Amino acid sequence: MKRLIIILIGFVFYSCEDEVSIDLKEAPSALVVDAWINDKAEPQVISLTATQGYFNSEEPRGIAGATVEVTDSKGNVFEFRDNLNGKYTWDPTNVAEKIETVGTSYQLRIELNGKVYTASSTLHRVPTIDSLKFTFKEEQNVFQPEGYYGEFVATDFRGQGDTYWIKAYKNGIFLNNPFDLNIAYDAGFNAGGNIDGFVFIQPIQDAVTPLNDDLDAIEPYIIGDSLYVEIHSITNEAFYFLQEVQIQTQRDGGFDEIFAEPLENVSTNIVDQTPDLNNKVIGFFNVSSVSGRGRKLLE
Incomplete structure (x- = not known):
């Protein structure tokens, strides 16, 4: 029985190697x-x-x-x-x-x-950035190597409903990989967070440290690197648009795509x-x- 199971598993993996050609219809240009x-x-x-x-x-x-x-x-x-x-x-x-x-x-x-x-x-309206900091951290795991991690410090205005797009530039180059997209609703991730009038939460501050080219590990700053951070005020409608962009572009691929939104x-x-x-x-x-x-x- 065990031998039969092994044979069936081998057949499944073998069959997965077949190439499938998909003929997609050309949609009208928009x-x-x-x-x-x-x-x-x-x-x-x-x-x-x-x-x-x-x-x-x-x-x-x-x-x-x-x-x-x-x-x-x-x-x-x-x-x-x-x-x-x-x-x-x-x-x-x-x-x-x-x-x-x-x-x-x-x-x-x-x-x-x-x-x-x-x-x-x-x-x-847009808040000012109070400061930028670099903190040296020991290696935590393969995804968080040893090095200097950047962050910005800024405080959201009092009054709910302010939305922002935080853009970071490393050595003058805009960090524009999909996983670098950093947006905030008041000082948190979304309207339901009820984080109004506070310093931006730590994950938003820390997101100015980029990922490597493979998008699977943080890429710390090194001596001589520069960091420039901008906060852009955006409308609530623009915030939800960028949330949709995150859903459509921040995809790990592989097995996870089975459960991802279409x-x-x-x-x-x-x-x-x-x-x-x-x-x-x-x-x-x-x-x-x-x-x-x-x-x-x-x-």
Whole structure:
């Protein structure tokens, strides 16, 4: 009987080695709007691209020829220049119009191929970063090796409902792996945490230390490394959008995928003013206040 079981197990593993070719139907291309702008005194960029096949690993195709502008509730108009590569830029230097007043609402308008797309966002408050710290830690396990671990210290405003995107840069390079996405609702992970008006919880502070390229272990800082952290205020709608992005992108693969949520497009606040079943639009528009602080790890 034992021998029969061994033979059956061997057959199962052998059969798993067969290659399976899946013929996926090509879905219609959709417009992707990447419109995350802020109050920093640097050129602001809105990107328009087209979706592509699941197995296509090329850079998404930029879409030129659109008219892109943002207006605010005070009547200011921010015209984004078409760079003919899918990137549309507005430079805040040497112009009277600024993105600066908390509570101001902003409206995005895109005209492309006779169609109009719109979205809205409000500029919310952002706390300052009190300090950045490096702490030397002994090896805990293979996933937490010995080295210097970074963290930031900042305090959420009193009053529930503030949401943030915390971005970290190591040696000037933005940490943009899926597992580096770091968002907060007040000082915690979500609205149900009821952590309002406190210092951000430790896991959020610690998330500015990156993972290695294989995304399976923390990569500590070394002497000479620099850390720069920004807090971006985001709308509650943007927070839930990024939560959906986390679900869709933070996947370990392998056996865990059996229990993971199915892949699907995340929500969007981009509205097609002339809806057409053959023309889809995805993406998001958000206007942020930003605070930042940097530090270099010295001996």
